[in-house]
Amino acid sequence: MTTQQGTRQRRDERFDAGRTDRATFEVRSPGTGDVVGTYPVHTDDDVRDAVRRAREAAAWWADLGFAGRRERLDAFRGILARRIQQLGGIVAEETGKPHSDAVLEVALVLDHLAWAAKHAEKVLGRRRVRSGMLTAHLAGEVEYKPLGVVGVIGPWNFPVFTPLGSIVFALAAGNAVVFKPSEFSPGVGAWLVDAFAQVVPEQPVFQLVTGDGSTGAALCRSGVDKLAFTGSTATAKKVMATCAETLTPIVAECGGKDAMIVDEDADLDAAVDGAVWAGLMNAGQACIGTERVLVHERVHDAFLAKLTAKVSGLRAGADPEAKIGPITMPSQVEVIERHIADALERGGRIAAGGGERDGQVVQPHVLVDVPDDALANTEETFGPTLTVGKVRSMEEAVARANATSYGLGATVYGKRGREVARRLRSGMVSVNAVFAAAQLASVPFGGVGDSGFGRIHGPDGLREFTASQAVVRQRFKSALPLTSFERTAKMEETLGKVVAIVHGRK
Numbered sequence: 001m002t003t004q005q006g007t008r009q010r011r012d013e014r015f016d017a018g019r020t021d022r023a024t025f026e027v028r029s030p031g032t033g034d035v036v037g038t039y040p041v042h043t044d045d046d047v048r049d050a051v052r053r054a055r056e057a058a059a060w061w062a063d064l065g066f067a068g069r070r071e072r073l074d075a076f077r078g079i080l081a082r083r084i085q086q087l088g089g090i091v092a093e094e095t096g097k098p099h100s101d102a103v104l105e106v107a108l109v110l111d112h113l114a115w116a117a118k119h120a121e122k123v124l125g126r127r128r129v130r131s132g133m134l135t136a137h138l139a140g141e142v143e144y145k146p147l148g149v150v151g152v153i154g155p156w157n158f159p160v161f162t163p164l165g166s167i168v169f170a171l172a173a174g175n176a177v178v179f180k181p182s183e184f185s186p187g188v189g190a191w192l193v194d195a196f197a198q199v200v201p202e203q204p205v206f207q208l209v210t211g212d213g214s215t216g217a218a219l220c221r222s223g224v225d226k227l228a229f230t231g232s233t234a235t236a237k238k239v240m241a242t243c244a245e246t247l248t249p250i251v252a253e254c255g256g257k258d259a260m261i262v263d264e265d266a267d268l269d270a271a272v273d274g275a276v277w278a279g280l281m282n283a284g285q286a287c288i289g290t291e292r293v294l295v296h297e298r299v300h301d302a303f304l305a306k307l308t309a310k311v312s313g314l315r316a317g318a319d320p321e322a323k324i325g326p327i328t329m330p331s332q333v334e335v336i337e338r339h340i341a342d343a344l345e346r347g348g349r350i351a352a353g354g355g356e357r358d359g360q361v362v363q364p365h366v367l368v369d370v371p372d373d374a375l376a377n378t379e380e381t382f383g384p385t386l387t388v389g390k391v392r393s394m395e396e397a398v399a400r401a402n403a404t405s406y407g408l409g410a411t412v413y414g415k416r417g418r419e420v421a422r423r424l425r426s427g428m429v430s431v432n433a434v435f436a437a438a439q440l441a442s443v444p445f446g447g448v449g450d451s452g453f454g455r456i457h458g459p460d461g462l463r464e465f466t467a468s469q470a471v472v473r474q475r476f477k478s479a480l481p482l483t484s485f486e487r488t489a490k491m492e493e494t495l496g497k498v499v500a501i502v503h504g505r506k
Helices: 003-015 042-063 065-082 084-095 099-124 161-172 184-198 213-220 233-244 268-285 298-311 328-347 394-402 417-421 456-464 489-503
Strands: 024-028 035-040 128-129 136-147 149-153 178-179 204-207 227-230 249-255 258-262 290-296 349-353 365-368 387-392 408-413 428-431 464-475
Touching: 024 128, 024 233, 035 084, 035 184, 042 149, 042 161, 042 204, 042 213, 065 084, 065 161, 065 184, 084 099, 084 184, 099 136, 099 161, 099 456, 128 290, 136 456, 149 213, 149 428, 149 464, 161 178, 161 428, 161 456, 178 184, 178 213, 184 204, 213 233, 258 349, 258 394, 258 456, 268 298, 268 387, 268 408, 290 298, 290 394, 298 349, 298 365, 328 349, 328 387, 328 464, 365 408, 387 394, 394 417, 408 417
Parallel strands: 149 178, 149 227, 178 204, 227 249, 258 290, 258 408, 290 387, 365 387, 408 428
Antiparallel strands: 024 035, 128 136, 136 464, 349 365
Protein backbone atom coordinates (compact mmCIF):
# COMPACT_ATOMS: atom_id res chain seq x y z
CA MET A 1 0.00 0.00 0.00
CA THR A 2 1.35 3.43 -0.94
CA THR A 3 1.65 6.31 1.50
CA GLN A 4 -1.13 8.11 -0.40
CA GLN A 5 -3.45 5.09 -0.17
CA GLY A 6 -2.69 4.70 3.53
CA THR A 7 -3.55 8.33 4.17
CA ARG A 8 -6.85 7.94 2.40
CA GLN A 9 -7.68 4.70 4.23
CA ARG A 10 -7.17 6.44 7.57
CA ARG A 11 -9.38 9.23 6.34
CA ASP A 12 -12.14 6.72 5.65
CA GLU A 13 -11.79 5.28 9.15
CA ARG A 14 -12.30 8.73 10.68
CA PHE A 15 -15.40 9.19 8.57
CA ASP A 16 -16.99 6.00 9.81
CA ALA A 17 -15.76 5.21 13.26
CA GLY A 18 -17.96 2.46 14.65
CA ARG A 19 -19.85 1.95 11.38
CA THR A 20 -19.97 -1.47 9.75
CA ASP A 21 -23.02 -1.00 7.55
CA ARG A 22 -21.74 1.89 5.46
CA ALA A 23 -22.06 1.57 1.69
CA THR A 24 -18.76 2.26 -0.06
CA PHE A 25 -17.42 2.74 -3.56
CA GLU A 26 -14.05 2.07 -5.15
CA VAL A 27 -11.90 4.48 -7.12
CA ARG A 28 -9.82 2.97 -9.92
CA SER A 29 -6.90 4.45 -11.82
CA PRO A 30 -7.97 5.16 -15.43
CA GLY A 31 -4.61 4.02 -16.74
CA THR A 32 -4.19 0.71 -14.90
CA GLY A 33 -7.63 -0.13 -13.59
CA ASP A 34 -6.12 -0.70 -10.15
CA VAL A 35 -8.16 0.23 -7.08
CA VAL A 36 -6.57 3.33 -5.54
CA GLY A 37 -9.08 4.04 -2.80
CA THR A 38 -12.35 3.10 -1.12
CA TYR A 39 -14.70 5.75 0.21
CA PRO A 40 -18.07 5.90 1.97
CA VAL A 41 -21.32 6.82 0.29
CA HIS A 42 -22.63 9.47 2.64
CA THR A 43 -26.38 9.52 3.20
CA ASP A 44 -28.90 12.32 3.60
CA ASP A 45 -28.46 12.19 7.39
CA ASP A 46 -24.67 12.31 7.08
CA VAL A 47 -24.81 15.37 4.85
CA ARG A 48 -27.31 17.16 7.08
CA ASP A 49 -25.05 16.50 10.07
CA ALA A 50 -22.09 17.95 8.18
CA VAL A 51 -24.08 21.08 7.33
CA ARG A 52 -25.20 21.41 10.94
CA ARG A 53 -21.59 21.29 12.10
CA ALA A 54 -20.64 23.76 9.39
CA ARG A 55 -23.36 26.14 10.55
CA GLU A 56 -21.76 26.36 13.97
CA ALA A 57 -18.28 26.62 12.51
CA ALA A 58 -19.32 29.39 10.12
CA ALA A 59 -20.11 31.80 12.95
CA TRP A 60 -16.67 31.24 14.47
CA TRP A 61 -14.94 31.57 11.09
CA ALA A 62 -16.79 34.81 10.25
CA ASP A 63 -15.82 36.27 13.63
CA LEU A 64 -12.13 35.82 12.80
CA GLY A 65 -12.51 38.75 10.43
CA PHE A 66 -10.71 39.31 7.15
CA ALA A 67 -7.24 39.45 8.72
CA GLY A 68 -7.73 36.25 10.70
CA ARG A 69 -9.06 34.36 7.70
CA ARG A 70 -6.26 35.66 5.49
CA GLU A 71 -3.67 34.31 7.91
CA ARG A 72 -5.23 30.82 7.84
CA LEU A 73 -5.73 30.81 4.07
CA ASP A 74 -2.15 31.88 3.50
CA ALA A 75 -1.01 29.00 5.71
CA PHE A 76 -3.20 26.60 3.70
CA ARG A 77 -1.60 27.90 0.50
CA GLY A 78 1.80 27.24 2.00
CA ILE A 79 0.92 23.60 2.60
CA LEU A 80 -0.19 23.19 -1.01
CA ALA A 81 3.02 24.77 -2.25
CA ARG A 82 5.31 22.67 -0.04
CA ARG A 83 3.49 19.40 -0.71
CA ILE A 84 2.72 20.05 -4.36
CA GLN A 85 4.35 16.82 -5.54
CA GLN A 86 2.34 14.71 -3.12
CA LEU A 87 -0.96 16.28 -4.08
CA GLY A 88 -0.01 16.08 -7.74
CA GLY A 89 0.58 12.37 -7.31
CA ILE A 90 -2.94 11.80 -6.02
CA VAL A 91 -4.42 13.89 -8.84
CA ALA A 92 -2.48 11.90 -11.43
CA GLU A 93 -3.40 8.58 -9.83
CA GLU A 94 -7.13 9.28 -9.72
CA THR A 95 -7.57 11.16 -13.01
CA GLY A 96 -4.90 9.56 -15.17
CA LYS A 97 -3.37 12.87 -16.26
CA PRO A 98 0.42 13.08 -16.49
CA HIS A 99 2.07 13.91 -13.17
CA SER A 100 3.61 17.11 -14.56
CA ASP A 101 0.17 18.35 -15.63
CA ALA A 102 -1.22 17.49 -12.20
CA VAL A 103 1.52 19.51 -10.50
CA LEU A 104 0.88 22.40 -12.90
CA GLU A 105 -2.80 22.35 -11.91
CA VAL A 106 -1.89 22.78 -8.26
CA ALA A 107 0.63 25.50 -9.06
CA LEU A 108 -1.88 27.53 -11.06
CA VAL A 109 -4.39 27.66 -8.21
CA LEU A 110 -1.94 29.22 -5.75
CA ASP A 111 -2.27 32.73 -7.19
CA HIS A 112 -6.04 32.48 -6.78
CA LEU A 113 -5.68 31.53 -3.12
CA ALA A 114 -3.34 34.45 -2.54
CA TRP A 115 -5.59 36.91 -4.38
CA ALA A 116 -8.80 35.90 -2.58
CA ALA A 117 -7.22 36.11 0.87
CA LYS A 118 -5.55 39.45 0.16
CA HIS A 119 -8.43 41.27 -1.55
CA ALA A 120 -11.49 39.99 0.34
CA GLU A 121 -11.63 42.96 2.70
CA LYS A 122 -11.24 45.53 -0.06
CA VAL A 123 -13.97 43.93 -2.18
CA LEU A 124 -16.42 42.97 0.56
CA GLY A 125 -15.77 45.36 3.42
CA ARG A 126 -17.98 48.28 4.39
CA ARG A 127 -17.78 51.26 2.03
CA ARG A 128 -19.61 54.57 1.68
CA VAL A 129 -21.75 55.39 -1.33
CA ARG A 130 -22.64 58.75 -2.85
CA SER A 131 -25.89 60.66 -2.36
CA GLY A 132 -27.87 62.65 -4.93
CA MET A 133 -29.34 66.15 -4.74
CA LEU A 134 -32.70 64.96 -3.42
CA THR A 135 -30.98 62.56 -1.04
CA ALA A 136 -28.17 64.82 0.21
CA HIS A 137 -29.46 64.41 3.77
CA LEU A 138 -28.81 60.66 3.61
CA ALA A 139 -25.54 58.77 4.04
CA GLY A 140 -25.27 55.24 2.70
CA GLU A 141 -22.99 52.31 3.34
CA VAL A 142 -22.77 48.90 1.67
CA GLU A 143 -21.03 45.76 2.83
CA TYR A 144 -21.08 42.14 1.73
CA LYS A 145 -21.76 39.58 4.44
CA PRO A 146 -21.12 35.84 4.31
CA LEU A 147 -24.07 33.63 3.49
CA GLY A 148 -23.23 31.03 6.12
CA VAL A 149 -22.66 27.57 4.64
CA VAL A 150 -21.76 26.97 1.00
CA GLY A 151 -22.03 23.55 -0.63
CA VAL A 152 -19.57 22.75 -3.42
CA ILE A 153 -19.94 19.90 -5.91
CA GLY A 154 -16.63 19.54 -7.73
CA PRO A 155 -15.52 17.92 -11.00
CA TRP A 156 -12.97 15.22 -11.68
CA ASN A 157 -11.11 16.79 -14.61
CA PHE A 158 -9.42 19.52 -12.55
CA PRO A 159 -10.11 18.30 -9.01
CA VAL A 160 -7.89 20.93 -7.35
CA PHE A 161 -8.04 24.06 -9.50
CA THR A 162 -11.75 24.10 -10.24
CA PRO A 163 -13.36 23.39 -6.85
CA LEU A 164 -10.88 25.60 -4.99
CA GLY A 165 -12.04 28.45 -7.24
CA SER A 166 -15.31 28.24 -5.34
CA ILE A 167 -14.10 26.89 -2.00
CA VAL A 168 -11.36 29.43 -1.30
CA PHE A 169 -13.42 32.42 -2.42
CA ALA A 170 -16.32 31.23 -0.24
CA LEU A 171 -13.95 30.78 2.71
CA ALA A 172 -12.31 34.18 2.17
CA ALA A 173 -15.77 35.74 2.24
CA GLY A 174 -16.41 34.22 5.67
CA ASN A 175 -18.43 31.09 4.88
CA ALA A 176 -17.98 27.50 5.95
CA VAL A 177 -17.88 24.93 3.14
CA VAL A 178 -19.14 21.36 2.71
CA PHE A 179 -17.41 19.80 -0.29
CA LYS A 180 -18.58 16.83 -2.32
CA PRO A 181 -15.86 15.93 -4.85
CA SER A 182 -16.48 13.78 -7.89
CA GLU A 183 -16.70 10.08 -7.20
CA PHE A 184 -13.73 9.74 -9.57
CA SER A 185 -11.45 11.95 -7.42
CA PRO A 186 -12.49 11.78 -3.75
CA GLY A 187 -8.89 11.26 -2.62
CA VAL A 188 -8.01 14.73 -3.84
CA GLY A 189 -10.89 16.17 -1.85
CA ALA A 190 -9.85 14.26 1.27
CA TRP A 191 -6.29 15.56 0.94
CA LEU A 192 -7.48 19.16 0.65
CA VAL A 193 -9.78 18.91 3.66
CA ASP A 194 -7.05 17.26 5.75
CA ALA A 195 -4.55 19.95 4.77
CA PHE A 196 -6.96 22.74 5.69
CA ALA A 197 -7.68 21.11 9.05
CA GLN A 198 -3.98 21.44 9.87
CA VAL A 199 -4.23 25.23 9.77
CA VAL A 200 -7.80 25.45 11.13
CA PRO A 201 -8.00 22.70 13.75
CA GLU A 202 -10.50 24.50 15.99
CA GLN A 203 -13.70 24.11 13.94
CA PRO A 204 -14.93 22.02 10.95
CA VAL A 205 -14.93 25.03 8.64
CA PHE A 206 -14.15 22.92 5.57
CA GLN A 207 -15.70 19.44 5.49
CA LEU A 208 -15.85 16.56 3.03
CA VAL A 209 -18.72 14.29 2.03
CA THR A 210 -18.22 11.56 -0.55
CA GLY A 211 -20.49 9.46 -2.67
CA ASP A 212 -22.39 9.37 -5.93
CA GLY A 213 -25.24 11.46 -7.31
CA SER A 214 -27.41 10.64 -4.30
CA THR A 215 -24.89 12.35 -2.01
CA GLY A 216 -24.84 15.37 -4.30
CA ALA A 217 -28.64 15.52 -4.20
CA ALA A 218 -28.51 15.32 -0.42
CA LEU A 219 -26.18 18.33 -0.36
CA CYS A 220 -28.64 20.24 -2.55
CA ARG A 221 -31.43 19.52 -0.04
CA SER A 222 -29.34 19.94 3.10
CA GLY A 223 -30.10 23.58 3.81
CA VAL A 224 -26.85 25.11 2.54
CA ASP A 225 -27.16 28.80 1.78
CA LYS A 226 -25.75 28.45 -1.72
CA LEU A 227 -24.43 25.65 -3.88
CA ALA A 228 -21.54 25.91 -6.34
CA PHE A 229 -21.66 23.23 -9.03
CA THR A 230 -19.22 22.34 -11.79
CA GLY A 231 -20.17 19.69 -14.32
CA SER A 232 -22.17 19.00 -17.44
CA THR A 233 -25.12 21.10 -18.53
CA ALA A 234 -27.44 18.11 -18.22
CA THR A 235 -26.39 17.46 -14.63
CA ALA A 236 -26.61 21.18 -13.81
CA LYS A 237 -30.29 21.11 -14.76
CA LYS A 238 -30.88 18.25 -12.32
CA VAL A 239 -28.97 20.11 -9.61
CA MET A 240 -31.04 23.24 -10.23
CA ALA A 241 -34.28 21.28 -10.02
CA THR A 242 -33.25 19.72 -6.72
CA CYS A 243 -32.05 23.02 -5.27
CA ALA A 244 -35.33 24.62 -6.31
CA GLU A 245 -37.13 22.43 -3.77
CA THR A 246 -35.59 24.52 -0.98
CA LEU A 247 -35.07 27.70 -3.00
CA THR A 248 -31.32 27.26 -2.68
CA PRO A 249 -29.45 29.53 -5.12
CA ILE A 250 -26.64 28.05 -7.19
CA VAL A 251 -23.69 29.11 -9.27
CA ALA A 252 -23.29 26.75 -12.23
CA GLU A 253 -20.09 26.31 -14.21
CA CYS A 254 -21.02 23.92 -17.00
CA GLY A 255 -19.55 22.69 -20.25
CA GLY A 256 -18.44 24.49 -23.35
CA LYS A 257 -17.75 24.16 -27.04
CA ASP A 258 -15.00 26.74 -27.11
CA ALA A 259 -13.70 28.11 -30.37
CA MET A 260 -10.28 29.46 -31.28
CA ILE A 261 -10.13 32.09 -34.02
CA VAL A 262 -6.89 32.57 -35.97
CA ASP A 263 -6.69 35.78 -38.00
CA GLU A 264 -4.56 36.29 -41.10
CA ASP A 265 -1.97 38.34 -39.20
CA ALA A 266 -1.62 35.90 -36.29
CA ASP A 267 1.66 34.45 -35.09
CA LEU A 268 1.02 30.98 -36.52
CA ASP A 269 3.61 29.19 -34.43
CA ALA A 270 2.10 30.60 -31.25
CA ALA A 271 -1.44 29.87 -32.44
CA VAL A 272 -0.56 26.27 -33.31
CA ASP A 273 1.14 25.72 -29.98
CA GLY A 274 -1.89 27.18 -28.21
CA ALA A 275 -4.37 25.09 -30.17
CA VAL A 276 -2.52 21.86 -29.44
CA TRP A 277 -2.28 22.61 -25.75
CA ALA A 278 -5.82 23.96 -25.30
CA GLY A 279 -7.35 21.14 -27.32
CA LEU A 280 -5.36 18.12 -26.21
CA MET A 281 -4.00 18.73 -22.70
CA ASN A 282 -5.70 16.56 -20.07
CA ALA A 283 -6.86 14.43 -23.02
CA GLY A 284 -9.18 17.28 -24.04
CA GLN A 285 -11.08 16.98 -20.76
CA ALA A 286 -11.34 20.70 -20.02
CA CYS A 287 -14.53 22.75 -19.98
CA ILE A 288 -12.56 25.71 -21.38
CA GLY A 289 -10.57 23.53 -23.77
CA THR A 290 -10.56 24.44 -27.46
CA GLU A 291 -12.68 22.06 -29.54
CA ARG A 292 -13.18 24.15 -32.71
CA VAL A 293 -10.51 26.13 -34.59
CA LEU A 294 -11.57 28.70 -37.20
CA VAL A 295 -8.71 29.93 -39.38
CA HIS A 296 -8.61 32.76 -41.94
CA GLU A 297 -8.40 31.30 -45.44
CA ARG A 298 -5.18 33.19 -46.21
CA VAL A 299 -3.26 31.28 -43.54
CA HIS A 300 -5.41 28.16 -43.22
CA ASP A 301 -3.13 25.79 -45.14
CA ALA A 302 0.02 26.98 -43.41
CA PHE A 303 -1.66 26.72 -40.00
CA LEU A 304 -2.94 23.22 -40.72
CA ALA A 305 0.47 22.03 -41.90
CA LYS A 306 2.12 23.26 -38.71
CA LEU A 307 -0.70 21.84 -36.58
CA THR A 308 -0.57 18.36 -38.12
CA ALA A 309 3.20 18.24 -37.76
CA LYS A 310 2.96 19.11 -34.06
CA VAL A 311 0.11 16.69 -33.30
CA SER A 312 1.86 13.87 -35.16
CA GLY A 313 4.56 13.97 -32.50
CA LEU A 314 2.12 13.49 -29.62
CA ARG A 315 0.96 10.20 -28.16
CA ALA A 316 -1.70 9.33 -25.60
CA GLY A 317 -0.95 6.56 -23.12
CA ALA A 318 -0.99 5.41 -19.53
CA ASP A 319 2.80 5.28 -19.25
CA PRO A 320 4.94 8.05 -17.71
CA GLU A 321 6.39 9.06 -21.09
CA ALA A 322 3.00 9.86 -22.66
CA LYS A 323 2.18 13.57 -22.92
CA ILE A 324 -1.56 12.82 -23.00
CA GLY A 325 -3.22 10.57 -20.43
CA PRO A 326 -6.27 8.29 -20.60
CA ILE A 327 -9.90 9.34 -20.45
CA THR A 328 -10.89 9.52 -16.79
CA MET A 329 -14.58 8.62 -17.05
CA PRO A 330 -15.13 5.34 -18.94
CA SER A 331 -18.50 6.36 -20.39
CA GLN A 332 -16.91 9.39 -22.08
CA VAL A 333 -14.95 7.16 -24.45
CA GLU A 334 -18.15 6.21 -26.28
CA VAL A 335 -19.10 9.88 -26.67
CA ILE A 336 -15.72 10.73 -28.19
CA GLU A 337 -15.83 7.81 -30.61
CA ARG A 338 -19.38 8.66 -31.63
CA HIS A 339 -18.42 12.25 -32.43
CA ILE A 340 -15.42 11.16 -34.49
CA ALA A 341 -17.45 8.55 -36.40
CA ASP A 342 -20.21 11.08 -37.13
CA ALA A 343 -17.68 13.58 -38.47
CA LEU A 344 -16.14 10.98 -40.78
CA GLU A 345 -19.50 9.71 -42.00
CA ARG A 346 -20.47 13.26 -42.95
CA GLY A 347 -17.43 13.94 -45.11
CA GLY A 348 -14.80 14.87 -42.56
CA ARG A 349 -11.34 13.38 -42.56
CA ILE A 350 -8.50 12.87 -40.11
CA ALA A 351 -5.64 15.25 -40.88
CA ALA A 352 -3.44 14.13 -37.99
CA GLY A 353 -3.49 11.64 -35.15
CA GLY A 354 -6.03 8.88 -35.08
CA GLY A 355 -5.64 5.19 -34.31
CA GLU A 356 -7.42 2.56 -32.28
CA ARG A 357 -8.14 3.20 -28.64
CA ASP A 358 -6.57 1.03 -25.95
CA GLY A 359 -8.91 0.73 -23.00
CA GLN A 360 -9.51 4.30 -21.88
CA VAL A 361 -6.61 5.67 -23.92
CA VAL A 362 -7.84 7.65 -26.94
CA GLN A 363 -5.32 9.04 -29.40
CA PRO A 364 -5.54 12.71 -30.47
CA HIS A 365 -7.51 13.52 -33.64
CA VAL A 366 -7.36 16.60 -35.88
CA LEU A 367 -10.48 16.62 -38.05
CA VAL A 368 -11.02 18.78 -41.16
CA ASP A 369 -13.89 19.27 -43.61
CA VAL A 370 -16.34 18.65 -40.78
CA PRO A 371 -19.81 20.20 -41.33
CA ASP A 372 -20.82 22.86 -38.83
CA ASP A 373 -23.82 20.80 -37.72
CA ALA A 374 -21.82 17.63 -37.05
CA LEU A 375 -21.67 16.41 -33.46
CA ALA A 376 -17.97 17.25 -33.26
CA ASN A 377 -18.89 20.91 -33.83
CA THR A 378 -22.13 21.16 -31.86
CA GLU A 379 -21.88 18.95 -28.77
CA GLU A 380 -19.20 18.97 -26.12
CA THR A 381 -16.80 16.15 -27.01
CA PHE A 382 -14.59 16.36 -23.92
CA GLY A 383 -11.86 14.38 -25.59
CA PRO A 384 -8.59 14.86 -27.51
CA THR A 385 -10.14 16.15 -30.73
CA LEU A 386 -9.85 19.37 -32.72
CA THR A 387 -11.92 20.37 -35.73
CA VAL A 388 -10.30 22.92 -38.05
CA GLY A 389 -12.41 25.07 -40.37
CA LYS A 390 -11.64 27.76 -42.94
CA VAL A 391 -13.24 31.24 -42.83
CA ARG A 392 -13.18 34.12 -45.30
CA SER A 393 -13.26 36.90 -42.70
CA MET A 394 -13.37 37.64 -39.01
CA GLU A 395 -17.08 38.41 -39.40
CA GLU A 396 -17.65 34.84 -40.55
CA ALA A 397 -15.40 33.52 -37.78
CA VAL A 398 -17.35 35.38 -35.09
CA ALA A 399 -20.69 34.22 -36.52
CA ARG A 400 -19.60 30.58 -36.57
CA ALA A 401 -17.98 30.77 -33.15
CA ASN A 402 -21.20 32.21 -31.71
CA ALA A 403 -23.41 29.61 -33.40
CA THR A 404 -23.64 27.44 -30.30
CA SER A 405 -25.83 27.20 -27.24
CA TYR A 406 -22.67 27.25 -25.11
CA GLY A 407 -20.76 30.38 -24.16
CA LEU A 408 -17.96 29.63 -21.74
CA GLY A 409 -14.62 30.67 -23.23
CA ALA A 410 -12.93 31.50 -26.50
CA THR A 411 -9.49 32.34 -27.84
CA VAL A 412 -8.37 34.79 -30.53
CA TYR A 413 -4.96 35.00 -32.18
CA GLY A 414 -4.21 38.09 -34.24
CA LYS A 415 -3.50 41.80 -34.04
CA ARG A 416 -7.25 42.56 -33.92
CA GLY A 417 -7.74 40.11 -31.08
CA ARG A 418 -9.27 42.52 -28.58
CA GLU A 419 -11.71 43.86 -31.17
CA VAL A 420 -12.79 40.36 -32.19
CA ALA A 421 -13.02 39.26 -28.55
CA ARG A 422 -15.65 41.88 -27.72
CA ARG A 423 -17.95 40.45 -30.40
CA LEU A 424 -17.88 36.91 -29.07
CA ARG A 425 -20.73 35.56 -27.00
CA SER A 426 -18.76 34.02 -24.17
CA GLY A 427 -17.99 34.71 -20.57
CA MET A 428 -14.22 34.77 -21.13
CA VAL A 429 -11.88 35.39 -24.04
CA SER A 430 -8.11 34.89 -24.12
CA VAL A 431 -6.16 36.90 -26.71
CA ASN A 432 -2.90 35.60 -28.16
CA ALA A 433 -2.67 33.04 -25.35
CA VAL A 434 -4.70 30.08 -24.14
CA PHE A 435 -6.43 29.69 -20.78
CA ALA A 436 -5.31 33.23 -19.94
CA ALA A 437 -8.66 34.22 -18.46
CA ALA A 438 -8.61 31.22 -16.15
CA GLN A 439 -5.07 31.91 -14.95
CA LEU A 440 -5.58 35.57 -14.02
CA ALA A 441 -6.98 35.56 -10.48
CA SER A 442 -8.42 39.08 -10.66
CA VAL A 443 -10.96 38.42 -13.44
CA PRO A 444 -14.24 36.49 -13.19
CA PHE A 445 -14.59 32.93 -14.48
CA GLY A 446 -17.91 31.70 -15.87
CA GLY A 447 -20.11 31.49 -18.92
CA VAL A 448 -23.47 32.24 -20.48
CA GLY A 449 -26.16 30.11 -22.09
CA ASP A 450 -25.70 26.37 -21.64
CA SER A 451 -22.32 27.05 -20.05
CA GLY A 452 -24.01 28.21 -16.86
CA PHE A 453 -24.28 31.37 -14.80
CA GLY A 454 -22.69 33.05 -11.83
CA ARG A 455 -18.98 33.69 -11.44
CA ILE A 456 -15.99 32.45 -9.48
CA HIS A 457 -12.58 34.15 -9.24
CA GLY A 458 -11.96 37.88 -9.00
CA PRO A 459 -14.17 40.39 -7.17
CA ASP A 460 -17.29 38.81 -8.70
CA GLY A 461 -16.22 35.45 -7.28
CA LEU A 462 -15.96 36.87 -3.76
CA ARG A 463 -19.33 38.63 -3.99
CA GLU A 464 -20.91 35.43 -5.37
CA PHE A 465 -20.77 33.92 -1.87
CA THR A 466 -22.12 36.90 0.04
CA ALA A 467 -25.29 38.92 0.50
CA SER A 468 -25.08 42.68 0.20
CA GLN A 469 -26.45 44.80 3.02
CA ALA A 470 -27.20 48.50 2.60
CA VAL A 471 -27.35 50.74 5.66
CA VAL A 472 -28.62 54.30 5.09
CA ARG A 473 -28.89 56.90 7.85
CA GLN A 474 -30.25 60.43 7.90
CA ARG A 475 -27.46 62.93 8.49
CA PHE A 476 -29.74 65.94 8.92
CA LYS A 477 -33.39 66.82 8.48
CA SER A 478 -34.37 67.31 4.85
CA ALA A 479 -35.90 70.58 3.71
CA LEU A 480 -38.23 68.47 1.57
CA PRO A 481 -39.65 65.64 3.74
CA LEU A 482 -40.75 63.46 0.83
CA THR A 483 -41.66 60.42 2.93
CA SER A 484 -44.22 62.09 5.13
CA PHE A 485 -47.90 62.94 5.01
CA GLU A 486 -46.87 66.36 6.31
CA ARG A 487 -45.74 67.24 2.81
CA THR A 488 -47.30 70.54 1.68
CA ALA A 489 -48.28 71.90 -1.72
CA LYS A 490 -45.39 74.35 -1.49
CA MET A 491 -42.97 71.49 -0.91
CA GLU A 492 -44.38 69.63 -3.91
CA GLU A 493 -43.96 72.75 -6.06
CA THR A 494 -40.35 73.03 -4.92
CA LEU A 495 -39.84 69.34 -5.65
CA GLY A 496 -41.07 69.86 -9.20
CA LYS A 497 -38.61 72.69 -9.77
CA VAL A 498 -35.70 70.70 -8.35
CA VAL A 499 -36.54 67.68 -10.50
CA ALA A 500 -36.76 69.84 -13.63
CA ILE A 501 -33.36 71.40 -12.92
CA VAL A 502 -31.60 68.14 -12.07
CA HIS A 503 -33.20 65.76 -14.52
CA GLY A 504 -35.09 67.79 -17.09
CA ARG A 505 -32.34 69.73 -18.80
CA LYS A 506 -31.69 66.96 -21.34
